[in-house]
Amino acid sequence: MEQLAAWTPADLLQLSGGYWNTCALHAGVKLDVFTPLQDRAANSEELADLLRADRRGLAMLLNALAAMGLLKKDGERYATTLFAAEFLSRTSPKYLGHIIMHHHHLMDGWSRLDEAVISGKAIQERVVHADDAQVRENFLMGMFNLAMQLAPKIVPEIDLSSRQRLLDLGGGPGTYAIQFCLHNPELTAVVYDLPSTRPFAEKTIQRFNLADRVIFNDGDFITKGIEGTFDVAWLSHVLHGESPEACAVILKKAVAALEPGGIILIQEFILEDSKAGPVFPALFSLNMLLFTSGGQAYSQSELYSMLTDAGARDVQRLPLSLPNGAGVMMGFVTEH
Incomplete structure (x- = not known):
């Protein structure tokens, strides 16, 4: 059996709020902030105009992704890290965005885990059978x-x-x-x-x-x-x-x-x-x-x-x- 480290209150709270990092990553992939920043650095205003996003909101997201080590920030300009360029840019053959978006589609269901435990029944249909073509593509290519x-x-x-x-x-x-x-x-x-x-x-x-x-x-x-x-x-x-x-x-x-x-x-x-x-x-x-x-x-x-x-x-x-x-x-x- 796995040997698990002893818990501390700090560990517990870190786990409880860990979805903040997850949601920031999902938003970055969903908005595709990494692909354009692979070729050239840009400030938040330039990228917001390209992505048709709110400048203030996007700047906050970019700063969070930089703090997480997925973007580099030099002055007011952002660029992808080598890791993000390899795995989070849609032009990369090693792109992992599909499986990340599949995880994103599961989040609503996971937030209702208590209901499933009480009922013993699924919260929603299997993603592989979803009518939404994008959801189905993310599942299948995520498996790839x-x-x-x-x-x-x-x-x-x-x-x-x-x-x-x-x-x-x-x-x-x-x-x-x-x-x-x-x-x-x-x-x-x-x-x-x-x-x-x-x-x-x-x-x-x-x-x-x-x-x-x-x-x-x-x-x-x-x-x-x-x-x-x-x-x-x-x-x-x-x-x-x-x-x-x-x-x-x-x-x-x-x-x-x-x-x-x-x-x-x-x-x-x-x-x-x-x-x-x-x-x-x-x-x-x-x-x-x-x-x-x-x-x-x-x-x-x-x-x-x-x-x-x-x-x-x-x-x-x-x-x-x-x-x-x-x-x-x-x-x-x-x-x-």
Whole structure:
């Protein structure tokens, strides 16, 4: 179990007011103050005119972002730091603004956590199903942001050199299918997800010039079957959005789509068996309470049981060091 530092009143108050920093960052990303300041420094009046913002209000925000170390201030002129230029400018290939805006869209729900705890029901619909195209884009491309941080660490550690056909179930924009195929030249992949995901997936696949090896197939894989057969299945952060009963259905369908000798791999934020840690999966479970009808973070023993019940054998957790309590479980399919 994680060893947590002893609390002090100052720590408690810092935590309680920590959303001030969060909201300043979200406002900076939403207003896109970082992109124009990447190319040239500007004063608050110039930037306010460009962004059509109030001069006084924007100056306060810029000063706060400078105090946080995300902007530099020289006299009355502001510019992005090297870090902000790399991760907060929309022109950067490492832009993380989509996932930051996804976090922003969750804030209203989190402010009503007490209601969800009392009722045991979600506060609002899952963001992935949202009607607002911008909200949906921020979610899907935010998943791309996160996956691009982790995939280069995970993919080289999983030997798929003898595999030919990958199922990326619930793969969103296809980030992992793309990275696995880039690392394994003989591999092809099918990304399975909802129809609303198709434009983002196909755009991302084309961006990596893999349209001849990675295809998108839309469908509800919980209520319907999975077309085709595969020798490896990858499910990244799919199960936490579903109830244990739905997870059982998903895993049985995934295993059924695998040939004998196939591998099933699932990535999740994994709780300790006590469920009292690590911190991020425990908090993430509350996120699922807020935005899904039955989702939650699962413990390693629960994931082990789910995989074995679905027909996987020799289930194990791979020895990967990943942030936020993330982990990858692997099992083999010997027969159906």
